[in-house]
Amino acid sequence: MILEMKVPSPGESITEVEIAEWLVQDGDYVEKDQAIAEVDSDKATLELPAEASGTITLKAEEGDAVAVGAVVCLIDTSAEPKAGASTTFKGGDEGGNDANAEEDLKKEQESAKDTGAKAPNPAEKTYASGTASPAAKKVLAEKGIDASAVTGTGKDGRITKEDAVKAVPSMGTPTGGNRGQSRSKMSMLRRKVAERLVEAKNTTAMLTTFNEVNMTPIFELRNQYKEEFKSKHGVGLGFMSFFTLAVVRALQEYPAVNSMIDGKEMISYDFVDVSIAVSGPKGLMVPVIRNAENLTFRGVEAEVKRLALRARDGQITVDEMTGGTFTISNGGVFGSMLSTPIINPPQSGILGMHNIIERPIAVDGKVEIHPMMYVALSYDHRIIDGKESVGFLVAVKEALENPTELLMNNDVKKALEL
Numbered sequence: 001m002i003l004e005m006k007v008p009s010p011g012e013s014i015t016e017v018e019i020a021e022w023l024v025q026d027g028d029y030v031e032k033d034q035a036i037a038e039v040d041s042d043k044a045t046l047e048l049p050a051e052a053s054g055t056i057t058l059k060a061e062e063g064d065a066v067a068v069g070a071v072v073c074l075i076d077t078s079a080e081p082k083a084g085a086s087t088t089f090k091g092g093d094e095g096g097n098d099a100n101a102e103e104d105l106k107k108e109q110e111s112a113k114d115t116g117a118k119a120p121n122p123a124e125k126t127y128a129s130g131t132a133s134p135a136a137k138k139v140l141a142e143k144g145i146d147a148s149a150v151t152g153t154g155k156d157g158r159i160t161k162e163d164a165v166k167a168v169p170s171m172g173t174p175t176g177g178n179r180g181q182s183r184s185k186m187s188m189l190r191r192k193v194a195e196r197l198v199e200a201k202n203t204t205a206m207l208t209t210f211n212e213v214n215m216t217p218i219f220e221l222r223n224q225y226k227e228e229f230k231s232k233h234g235v236g237l238g239f240m241s242f243f244t245l246a247v248v249r250a251l252q253e254y255p256a257v258n259s260m261i262d263g264k265e266m267i268s269y270d271f272v273d274v275s276i277a278v279s280g281p282k283g284l285m286v287p288v289i290r291n292a293e294n295l296t297f298r299g300v301e302a303e304v305k306r307l308a309l310r311a312r313d314g315q316i317t318v319d320e321m322t323g324g325t326f327t328i329s330n331g332g333v334f335g336s337m338l339s340t341p342i343i344n345p346p347q348s349g350i351l352g353m354h355n356i357i358e359r360p361i362a363v364d365g366k367v368e369i370h371p372m373m374y375v376a377l378s379y380d381h382r383i384i385d386g387k388e389s390v391g392f393l394v395a396v397k398e399a400l401e402n403p404t405e406l407l408m409n410n411d412v413k414k415a416l417e418l
Contacts, residue, residue, distance in 0.1 A: 003075040010041045011318030018188040026058045029081040040188035055079035132159040139164035205381040208340040215371040241300040246399035254392040257349045275324030285311045288324040352376040
């Protein structure tokens with residue numbers, strides 16, 4: 001029986017996917033539920049499992065855009081695995097082609113030896129290698145380029161007129177170093193991210209406001225309670241829980257920042273779904289923490305860990321990245337001191353975190369050294385005014401510099417569920 005495997009729908013509004021990589025080869029025997037391919041949608045990379053056991057026939061090439069519901073391979077379920085054979089995966093130790101090539105070369109060399117001829121050596125240069133044709137010589141002379149600096153593409157390595165026309169004069173002393181380049185197709189996910197970033201720049205009136213946060217109070221709380229917190233809850237007490245809860249508080253105080261534009265209308269939300277920008281194996285991913293206003297410190301840290309692990313392992317689903325009313329991006333993990341984060345449309349605001357540096361600041365008329373972080377809020381000025389954007393960022397700063405009172409209601413043990 002021949003089973004047609006079709007592209008399943010990875011999520012609502014997605015009409016096609018791209019074959020990122022086949023994990024098996026044409027003619028391989030595959031087991032049911034074995035991952036046979038990785039497919040890219042514009043939101044995530046997903047594995048395609050075999051629907052039955054049998055011999056597979058591929059119907060699409062890597063890089064092909066395939067419509068949802070289209071046939072990508074056939075599985076002959078009546079086939080049996082060959083004795084002693086195992087499924088061959090791309091990138092595995094196949095060896096067959098290399099062995100055949102070596103055998104062919106060996107036979108060719110032996111044949112040449114028997115006839116007294118010399119075996120061909122594809123790497124060996126001929127008398128024509130690097131020799132310029134008369135027309136090419138003239139072009140090279142006009143450009144002031146030596147023929148030895150040009151690689152010929154003509155017969156036996158001869159430099160053609162086209163090679164000479166394409167040759168570019170050196171702008172410096174040749175060093176003999178590697179000057180190669182490579183070209184590869186961007187994944188569908190990366191292309192979609194690029195489109196959305198350009199869309200955000202072109203369709204929003206984006207501005208960015210900045211502030212700085214004294215992280216000393218958070219450092220002191222973490223140093224005092226992080227071991228007990230991790231021992232009881234199994235997750236670390238990081239910065240994301242403080243920032244997420246500070247954002248929730250500020251969004252409730254400035255609801256315009258928790259809004260979106262839909263045509264000629266503004267939609268405001270009475271809940272907070274926080275998108276967390278993380279770097280995954282296939283590029284930028286933005287999983288969503290749902291109803292962050294109902295979460296405690298433990299709840300936020302557990303959800304951040306769960307989503308980050310799923311993104312890292314390529315298991316994140318489209319549903320987990322859909323929606324979100326506000327985004328937090330932490331460029332500080334890569335060492336960024338200051339940046340202007342780009343809005344994640346259709347949202348209207350994004351908070352950028354940065355690295356923490358000890359700097360001297362004035363405290364009560366005295367110079368003291370404290371761990372400081374620059375924070376940035378990029379916002380859509382079409383619906384968020386300067387007063388609201390600055391007020392929002394100041395509210396975030398106040399909560400982070402006074403977490404015990406503003407985020408923990410003056411009861412640290414209860415807030416941390418210790």
